[in-house]
Amino acid sequence: xxxxxxxxxxxxxxxxxxxxxxxxxxxxxxxxxxxxxxxxxxxxxxxxxxxxxxxxxxxxxxxxxxxxxxxxxxxxxxxxxxxxxxxxxxxxxxxxxxxxxxxxxxxxxxxxxxxxxxxxxxxxxxxxxxxxxxxxxxxxxxxxxxxxxxxxxxxxxxxxxxxxxxxxxxxxxxxxxxxxxxxxxxxxxxxxxxxxxxxxxxxxxxxxxxxxxxxxxxxxxxxxxxxxxxxxxxxxxxxxxxxxxxxxxxxxxxx
Amino acid sequence: xxxxxxxxxxxxxxxxxxxxxxxxxxxxxxxxxxxxxxxxxxxxxxxxxxxxxxxxxxxxxxxxxxxxxxxxxxxxxxxxxxxxxxxxxxxxxxxxxxxxxxxxxxxxxxxxxxxxxxxxxxxxxxxxxxxxxxxxxxxxxxxxxxxxxxxxxxxxxxxxxxxxxxxxxxxxxxxxxxxxxxxxxxxxxxxxxxxxxxxxxxxxxxxxxxxxxxxxxxxxxxxxxxxxxxxxxxxxxxxxxxxxxxxxxxxxxxxxxxxxxxxxxxxxxxxxxxxxxxxxxxxxxxxxxxxxxxxxxxxxxxxxxxxxxxxxxxxxxxxxxxxxxxxxxxxxxxxxxxxxxxxxxxxxxxxxxxxxxxxxxxxxxxxxxxxxxxxxxxxxxxxxxxxxxxxxxxxxxxxxxxxxxxxxxxxxxxxxxxxxxxxxxxxxxxxxxxxxxxxxxxxxxxxxxxxxxxxxxxxxxxxxxxxxxxxxxxxxxxxxxxxxxxxxxxxxxxxxxxxxxxxxxxxxxxxxxxxxxxxxxxxxxxxxxxxxxxxxxxxxxxxxxxxxxxxxxxxxxxxxxxxxxx
Numbered sequence: 001x002x003x004x005x006x007x008x009x010x011x012x013x014x015x016x017x018x019x020x021x022x023x024x025x026x027x028x029x030x031x032x033x034x035x036x037x038x039x040x041x042x043x044x045x046x047x048x049x050x051x052x053x054x055x056x057x058x059x060x061x062x063x064x065x066x067x068x069x070x071x072x073x074x075x076x077x078x079x080x081x082x083x084x085x086x087x088x089x090x091x092x093x094x095x096x097x098x099x100x101x102x103x104x105x106x107x108x109x110x111x112x113x114x115x116x117x118x119x120x121x122x123x124x125x126x127x128x129x130x131x132x133x134x135x136x137x138x139x140x141x142x143x144x145x146x147x148x149x150x151x152x153x154x155x156x157x158x159x160x161x162x163x164x165x166x167x168x169x170x171x172x173x174x175x176x177x178x179x180x181x182x183x184x185x186x187x188x189x190x191x192x193x194x195x196x197x198x199x200x201x202x203x204x205x206x207x208x209x210x211x212x213x214x215x216x217x218x219x220x221x222x223x224x225x226x227x228x229x230x231x232x233x234x235x236x237x238x239x240x241x242x243x244x245x246x247x248x249x250x251x252x253x254x255x
Numbered sequence: 256x257x258x259x260x261x262x263x264x265x266x267x268x269x270x271x272x273x274x275x276x277x278x279x280x281x282x283x284x285x286x287x288x289x290x291x292x293x294x295x296x297x298x299x300x301x302x303x304x305x306x307x308x309x310x311x312x313x314x315x316x317x318x319x320x321x322x323x324x325x326x327x328x329x330x331x332x333x334x335x336x337x338x339x340x341x342x343x344x345x346x347x348x349x350x351x352x353x354x355x356x357x358x359x360x361x362x363x364x365x366x367x368x369x370x371x372x373x374x375x376x377x378x379x380x381x382x383x384x385x386x387x388x389x390x391x392x393x394x395x396x397x398x399x400x401x402x403x404x405x406x407x408x409x410x411x412x413x414x415x416x417x418x419x420x421x422x423x424x425x426x427x428x429x430x431x432x433x434x435x436x437x438x439x440x441x442x443x444x445x446x447x448x449x450x451x452x453x454x455x456x457x458x459x460x461x462x463x464x465x466x467x468x469x470x471x472x473x474x475x476x477x478x479x480x481x482x483x484x485x486x487x488x489x490x491x492x493x494x495x496x497x498x499x500x501x502x503x504x505x506x507x508x509x510x511x512x513x514x515x516x517x518x519x520x521x522x523x524x525x526x527x528x529x530x531x532x533x534x535x536x537x538x539x540x541x542x543x544x545x546x547x548x549x550x551x552x553x554x555x556x557x558x559x560x561x562x563x564x565x566x567x568x569x570x571x572x573x574x575x576x577x578x579x580x581x582x583x584x585x586x587x588x589x590x591x592x593x594x595x596x597x598x599x600x601x602x603x604x605x606x607x608x609x610x611x612x613x614x615x616x617x618x619x620x621x622x623x624x625x626x627x628x629x630x631x632x633x634x635x636x637x638x639x640x641x642x643x644x645x646x647x648x649x650x651x652x653x654x655x656x657x658x659x660x661x662x663x664x665x666x667x668x669x670x671x672x673x674x675x676x677x678x679x680x681x682x683x684x685x686x687x688x689x690x691x692x693x694x695x696x697x698x699x700x701x702x703x704x705x706x707x708x709x710x711x712x713x714x715x716x717x718x719x720x721x722x723x724x725x726x727x728x729x730x731x732x733x734x735x736x737x738x739x740x741x742x743x744x745x746x747x748x749x750x751x752x753x754x755x756x757x758x759x760x761x762x763x764x765x766x767x768x769x770x771x772x773x774x775x776x777x778x779x780x781x782x783x784x785x786x787x788x789x790x791x792x793x794x795x796x797x798x799x800x801x802x803x804x805x806x807x808x809x810x811x812x813x814x815x816x817x818x819x820x821x
Binding site: 077088 | 571572574575578579582583586587655656657659660661662663664665666667818820
């Protein structure tokens, strides 16, 4: 086992003339919960897509658990569990069949899938619909199913894009607790979120990206301190990203 | 009324933009299908003219026959319009994606109903108007109708379609209260498919080609003249047929205008009733339409056991790909309704060979019979390409927005694409062989030809499957959910052209070896070294073409998927 679970070196991604990610250097340790924050269009999703192997970088390298993803993509991906922000899954399979499908892709033993799959569906409180088609699931239920399937193969790295979208308060609490427990058992969590409260509660460290570059990194306390010991993390975030100026909305309100 | 117009404005804008700002694919599609439609309309005009000329010549029945035929036609239009209005209304009134926005807007539900009715009327009625016009134009031409008959055709058809479409919409409002909309849509689509297949068979059993036999035609005309069509003054089909023929009968001023106005008036009354009912209970029906889950026929233990038995055993990834594919395929009703239709196509194809009865024709030699058996590989290949374009080609695109699952799994896109290929190859191979062997048996081809043509078809079936998978991977459309719509995209045109070229090249290249071997078998001559060289060279060329058709598109498809950045 290597000490760093994610290592991004000079990572760059260009779309034509536009560089969505510029020279990104980042290291996330094993067992760490890392929050990846930034305003809209900062390059969060592009970075995540490169980490999970959905997108090729223009330059730079990505190492997952010491494995260069460009050299052994499958080995690197077998260590990752990915939870996207929008829960698109196959509509015409049941919850349990979906678990079997995902488990099969990660070469798990069918008996293990059945046992652990049911445990996870129970944990995420969707075991009662495990034999129903996904097309009948609500948004939140789909999100829960994706989360259950993402940790089914016991990944060493969990990459999460906006974890709380579509979850009710009970589900959100469960997820926060789960992330913490997973991290305590050595799983690394790399999480992109706009919910600063979640980052504050769960993350050991956060990195703030803006215009494709890391502009700040450290623990929440470190960042607050560097921004002038502001009380609220929201204010710290806005200050670090240069968005703290109050926009004049009076005209719109009075309209 | 202003609200209603505003409600359909969105659809009008969308239609306008797709005409004024078409994508390249749109332009190509419009041109392709536009040309196809024009060709069909011209053929319909010519066919109808010939048919009416034949009817006109059949004294003393001529005029009576035309009246009967038009009554029959309007009755058919009426039934088809009511049925298709129910299917379209279900979607337009209860399932369309923008309905939540409309239902929650501060607009009365009667207005929503009216706007959606107009949309339904246009999308359902255009068919009758467009394809009815050439038939009646031909009728007017043959029976020397006055000039105003031609604009009159349009007026009558438009006035006629309002009533059945309004009835269909009204019926839908009641049906949705009794059954969940999604379930009902599935059932109706299946019913429609069964209806089309049954109608086709009825048409085939009538054997219209026999009407060209003068004796039989006279018998048919006599029979048709005595046939009773329901002719009640209460039926809109009666109003339509009387109004349509009134300029020919010289009763335009008396019957013609009366029935035209009657159709318009009744149409409006039913629309008005629909609006009043919608104002009172649309929301209730809309709420009901949200209930109920989709049909699930494949959840039974027996189906599961069958799928598990069919799935590959050793490789878990291939097994899971197979299971996912077969489950999603059979649970998607839009897939198996089309499957039913294509099965009908296959049966009709074979039925035609059975009905062909070559023995009736003089001069059908052994050679000719077997040559037809060989050329039949081309026809069977075309049928299989049509099946592949609908089922195999969209298989990559059908992953849809869930494609991220494959992209992030520790599975190479190579094994994913080949997994798709291995899933589809078995059914394509079996159906292809069935087509060629069965049609050759019906044709009375000998064993040599059956073995020869089925061997060529075996290679072709593998190649046309991989072409479909490869081209599907090169041009995937992960946004489109409907496989039927994918089958009309630009990739399908590329696939069909490539597939036709492949089939013709392979069958053409193997024609000479087929002829040499057949003549040798019949004892016309012994094969010389030159003959063997020709056979070997042809086989080598065909094997190279087949190998290229298997590997080039699949490899290009994998490369293209690897380069995707969404």
